Amino acid sequence: MAGKVDLDGNAIKPITICMIGAGGFIGSHLCEKLMHETSHKVLAVDVYSDKIKHLLEPATLDWADRIQFHRINIKNDSRLEGLIKMADLTINLAAICTPADYNTRPLDTIYSNFIDALPVVKYCSENGKRLIHFSTCEVYGKTIGAFLPKDSPLRKDPAYYVLKEDTSPCIFGSIEKQRWSYACAKQLIERLIYAEGAENGLEFTIVRPFNWIGPRMDFIPGIDGPSEGVPRVLACFSNNLLRREPLKLVDGGESQRTFIYIKDAIEAVLLMIENPARANGHIFNVGNPNNEVTVRQLAEMMTQVYSKVSGESSIETPTIDVSSKEFYGEGYDDSDKRIPDMTIINKQLGWNPKTSLWDLLESTLTYQHRTYAEAIKQAMSKTTAN
Numbered sequence: 001m002a003g004k005v006d007l008d009g010n011a012i013k014p015i016t017i018c019m020i021g022a023g024g025f026i027g028s029h030l031c032e033k034l035m036h037e038t039s040h041k042v043l044a045v046d047v048y049s050d051k052i053k054h055l056l057e058p059a060t061l062d063w064a065d066r067i068q069f070h071r072i073n074i075k076n077d078s079r080l081e082g083l084i085k086m087a088d089l090t091i092n093l094a095a096i097c098t099p100a101d102y103n104t105r106p107l108d109t110i111y112s113n114f115i116d117a118l119p120v121v122k123y124c125s126e127n128g129k130r131l132i133h134f135s136t137c138e139v140y141g142k143t144i145g146a147f148l149p150k151d152s153p154l155r156k157d158p159a160y161y162v163l164k165e166d167t168s169p170c171i172f173g174s175i176e177k178q179r180w181s182y183a184c185a186k187q188l189i190e191r192l193i194y195a196e197g198a199e200n201g202l203e204f205t206i207v208r209p210f211n212w213i214g215p216r217m218d219f220i221p222g223i224d225g226p227s228e229g230v231p232r233v234l235a236c237f238s239n240n241l242l243r244r245e246p247l248k249l250v251d252g253g254e255s256q257r258t259f260i261y262i263k264d265a266i267e268a269v270l271l272m273i274e275n276p277a278r279a280n281g282h283i284f285n286v287g288n289p290n291n292e293v294t295v296r297q298l299a300e301m302m303t304q305v306y307s308k309v310s311g312e313s314s315i316e317t318p319t320i321d322v323s324s325k326e327f328y329g330e331g332y333d334d335s336d337k338r339i340p341d342m343t344i345i346n347k348q349l350g351w352n353p354k355t356s357l358w359d360l361l362e363s364t365l366t367y368q369h370r371t372y373a374e375a376i377k378q379a380m381s382k383t384t385a386n
């Protein structure tokens with residue numbers, strides 16, 4: 001790693017990073033990248049470590065002295081401030097961030113995304129430490145175009161749907177649509193961080209991920225993680241494919257998303273870590289505007305790709321429609337369309353995503369098949385035997 005330079009040609013000095021939520025999907029990929037490709041140290045904070053256990057043991061690995069796991073719940077642990085003080089940079093990924101929770105556990109969602117993040121911001125600000133905080137593309141809510149008549153030609157005008165960090169409004173539904181509890185809490189913590197920057201000089205970067213997907217995302221119900229519960233769409237559809245059951249399309253699967261491969265997105269985060277002068281004070285969209293599909297198209301593509309990687313033909317009825325009330329319960333609502341504007345990240349960090357949706361699904365579903373197919377077969381044959 002010797003001789004690595006930043007985007008301005010300056011030598012990159014190894015730093016210590018306090019990574020909160022390091023045991024999650026994004027955290028596990030970021031830890032991997034930092035261990036494999038840099039000399040930085042990581043103080044990894046989480047309540048779980050399963051997704052990074054390959055980086056923590058055995059102690060003989062090349063990077064054994066560069067990663068330490070701290071099993072800490074940041075809600076109530078006095079060790080947090082000490083760890084932030086020991087580090088040069090704090091990255092906060094900890095959150096409840098699965099839509100099935102937003103309307104069914106709104107209090108936990110708001111506490112997790114706002115109240116629990118407050119001390120992290122405060123400790124960074126008081127101790128003069130840099131903070132990279134993970135927000136979400138959900139802070140944009142719905143597009144302006146969603147409110148135009150269905151046949152309006154303006155719906156085709158990017159000015160009505162492309163989401164820009166510095167100009168797009170944040171449009172949420174009514175309070176009884178508790179889906180927006182998450183987006184609203186994330187928006188308020190963004191505003192607080194921004195205000196700490198403006199009034200107290202906090203050095204911060206805010207990341208708005210647009211549907212990052214890949215291996216280790218969420219859990220497969222009944223196999224790992226909680227036995228009950230609804231993960232995000234990649235894991236829901238993977239679970240259906242593995243069990244040879246129809247993929248469920250919520251409210252017709254008409255919502256649109258842009259999906260980005262986790263490994264492309266992690267490149268962007270590493271650039272932020274290693275180029276503070278270019279990243280501080282900015283909010284960055286991180287997504288792939290070229291990978292847009294409706295959820296129905298995603299289901300069709302995943303069905304095709306899974307057939308290819310598993311060698312199994314698809315089932316006769318690959319998808320079924322379900323209402324959002326049936327699937328998520330009362331108070332669900334949805335983002336209609338999410339296309340990130342890439343101007344700011346392009347200008348500041350020269351970053352662009354690379355991987356097509358087909359390619360990222362192929363590598364991700366190969367991983368899902370390899371990791372889960374056997375365990376699912378065994379679990380299903382046990383159920384049939386009982």
Ligand SMILES: NC(=O)c1ccc[n+]([C@@H]2O[C@H](COP(=O)([O-])OP(=O)(O)OC[C@H]3O[C@@H](n4cnc5c(N)ncnc54)[C@H](O)[C@@H]3O)[C@@H](O)[C@H]2O)c1
Nearest residue numbers: 021023024025026073074093094095097134136209211212
């Ligand atoms: N994956 C995406 O596409 C996406 C999109 C938008 C925003 N984000 C944001 O990025 C961040 C990481 O997302 P992810 O996809 O890796 O989710 P994840 O659920 O896999 O990871 C979050 C991690 O935080 C940990 N955590 C939660 N509360 C904690 C607490 N009180 N103390 C200690 N650890 C705690 C969890 O155990 C988990 O390991 C979140 O803030 C999320 O809102 C992710």
Ligand SMILES: O=c1ccn([C@@H]2O[C@H](COP(=O)(O)OP(=O)(O)O[C@H]3OC[C@@H](O)[C@H](O)[C@H]3O)[C@@H](O)[C@H]2O)c(=O)[nH]1
Nearest residue numbers: 097099136138211231232233236248249250255295334
């Ligand atoms: O089985 C399913 C699961 C999900 N869906 C639909 O698929 C779409 C995507 O759902 P996801 O669960 O991946 O989550 P969303 O894209 O709505 O939100 C996510 O966005 C960014 C992050 O902040 C969070 O990770 C999460 O809130 C939604 O329209 C949802 O209704 C299905 O049609 N069927």
